[in-house]
Amino acid sequence: MQNDQSPSQLLKQGLWQENPVFRHTLGICSTLAVTNLVVNTLVMSAGIIFTLSMSCVTVSLLRHITPMRTRMMAQTLIISSYVIVFDILIQAYLPDISEALGPYVGLIITNCIIMGRCEAFARENPVFPSLLDGFAVGIGFSLVLLAIAVVRELLGFGTLLGFTVMPDGFTPWTIMVMAPGAFFTLGIYVWLVRSFSMQFDKK
Amino acid sequence: MENLNPGTLFFAAIFTNNILLTNFLGLCPYLNMSRNIRSAFGLGAAVVFVMTCTTVINHLVYYRVLVPLHLEHFQYIVFIIVIAAFVQLVEMVVERYFPALYFVLGIFLPLITVNCAILGASLFMIIREYTLTQSLAYGAGSGIGWLLAITLVGAMREKIQKSGMLPKGLEGPGITLIITGILSLAFIAFSGMIQIQ
Numbered sequence: 315m316q317n318d319q320s321p322s323q324l325l326k327q328g329l330w331q332e333n334p335v336f337r338h339t340l341g342i343c344s345t346l347a348v349t350n351l352v353v354n355t356l357v358m359s360a361g362i363i364f365t366l367s368m369s370c371v372t373v374s375l376l377r378h379i380t381p382m383r384t385r386m387m388a389q390t391l392i393i394s395s396y397v398i399v400f401d402i403l404i405q406a407y408l409p410d411i412s413e414a415l416g417p418y419v420g421l422i423i424t425n426c427i428i429m430g431r432c433e434a435f436a437r438e439n440p441v442f443p444s445l446l447d448g449f450a451v452g453i454g455f456s457l458v459l460l461a462i463a464v465v466r467e468l469l470g471f472g473t474l475l476g477f478t479v480m481p482d483g484f485t486p487w488t489i490m491v492m493a494p495g496a497f498f499t500l501g502i503y504v505w506l507v508r509s510f511s512m513q514f515d516k517k
Numbered sequence: 518m519e520n521l522n523p524g525t526l527f528f529a530a531i532f533t534n535n536i537l538l539t540n541f542l543g544l545c546p547y548l549n550m551s552r553n554i555r556s557a558f559g560l561g562a563a564v565v566f567v568m569t570c571t572t573v574i575n576h577l578v579y580y581r582v583l584v585p586l587h588l589e590h591f592q593y594i595v596f597i598i599v600i601a602a603f604v605q606l607v608e609m610v611v612e613r614y615f616p617a618l619y620f621v622l623g624i625f626l627p628l629i630t631v632n633c634a635i636l637g638a639s640l641f642m643i644i645r646e647y648t649l650t651q652s653l654a655y656g657a658g659s660g661i662g663w664l665l666a667i668t669l670v671g672a673m674r675e676k677i678q679k680s681g682m683l684p685k686g687l688e689g690p691g692i693t694l695i696i697t698g699i700l701s702l703a704f705i706a707f708s709g710m711i712q713i714q
Contacts, residue, residue, distance in 0.1 A: 342548075346541040387601065394594040402590060417640035420593045424633040426545050492705065493539045494698040501694030509686030 324443060325450045346462070346496040347418050352475050355463035357404060357411050359456030361419060363449065365396045366428050370436040370448030372396075377437055389432045390423070397422045427455060462499050466490045523654035526647075529711045530658025536634050537666040538701040540641075543634030547667050547697075548690050550628075552678075557671025560625045561664030565657070567607065567629050568638050571600050572656025575639040576649055596639050601630045634663055670696055 348358040372392045373380075380388050401419045404412045412419070422428070431451050436444040467473060470490035472480035489495050536542050543564070551557045575596050583589055608626045612619045629635060638659045642652045673696055677683065683692055 342544050390597055390601065391594065394597055398590060398593055417637055417644055420640050421633045421637055423593055423597055424631050424636050426631060429631060493541065494702040496541065497694050497698030497701055501691050501698060504694060505687045505691040508691060512686060
């Protein structure tokens with residue numbers, strides 16, 4: 315299926331209509347674990363945007379010579395190569411954050427969004443739209459991550475990006491830093507977005 | 518982590534450090550396959566088997582091959598290839614010799630290659646420097662923990678589906694995430710018993 319949408323349509327689609335987290339609930343494995351601090355989330359998002367855009371470009375470049383039967387394996391290898399590059403980069407320049415993210419950087423490989431975009435879009439489309447699609451979906455994904463991280467850090471620590479923003483008498487909601495907080499936050503977001511878009515679609 | 522008893526680690530991996538409820542791994546298949554208890558259990562059982570074996574294989578590959586050759590950076594690529602190859606192999610063997618089992622587990626096996634819990638278990642094992650026996654205990658424990666979580670949620674979703682009282686927007690992933698949150702809250706109660714990092 316050749317895609318002849320304009321760049322702006324592609325962007326809009328990635329950000330909202332095909333938003334991976336809200337529409338398909340894909341790729342949230344690595345999403346939730348890193349969202350207790352905004353800083354970690356930003357680095358993780360950068361990793362996902364980088365890996366997703368570059369993998370889409372590579373898959374798209376190789377689309378005529380990749381045999382159908384082994385394409386999944388080829389895509390996995392392409393994705394892992396970029397993840398390794400990103401991992402080495404942050405180990406070199408941001409060692410603290412690399413430590414905090416731990417195995418979750420490596421787990422970008424099994425993030426279904428990346429494979430999903432390669433399979434659904436980049437495999438059949440030229441390079442530039444693929445890059446745009448990967449980038450837009452990556453940004454859409456990161457915005458959701460950030461939305462969760464802001465809520466969790468604000469309520470869990472009373473800070474944003476490490477700066478205290480809540481008033482002195484504020485008691486941190488420890489639960490938001492722990493695992494259940496992430497599940498609740500994402501659950502409520504998914505609920506809100508789905509309810510809104512249902513009303514929107516009706517009109 | 519030299520002195521940790523494998524039995525303790527096994528228990529901790531199931532309850533206090535449940536790979537799904539505290540480390541968020543394997544959520545995609547978890548959300549999409551937990552519609553009923555039958556498929557939830559099938560997928561869970563396949564995960565237990567694959568996770569136990571691949572953790573051990575990856576441990577051997579990492580310490581026997583990658584470390585002597587100083588290729589630690591390639592761990593991601595190597596692990597994912599090991600997992601994919603193992604799943605493929607198991608699928609062929611099961612299909613050929615155990616058709617009844619293939620009928621139950623067969624459709625779940627390909628899904629497992631992209632299950633982040635499997636890769637996650639291998640990566641945790643390397644980061645926490647487990648020995649071979651500890652890795653075996655950790656892999657098996659994590660797998661069983663995952664099976665436990667997905668089966669519980671599968672059962673709850675089945676009941677909720679029947680009640681039919683949910684708001685439209687909350688159906689499906691929304692309510693599953695909230696149930697998971699409550700479940701994860703319940704599992705935190707275990708954490709007083711043992712702490713592994």
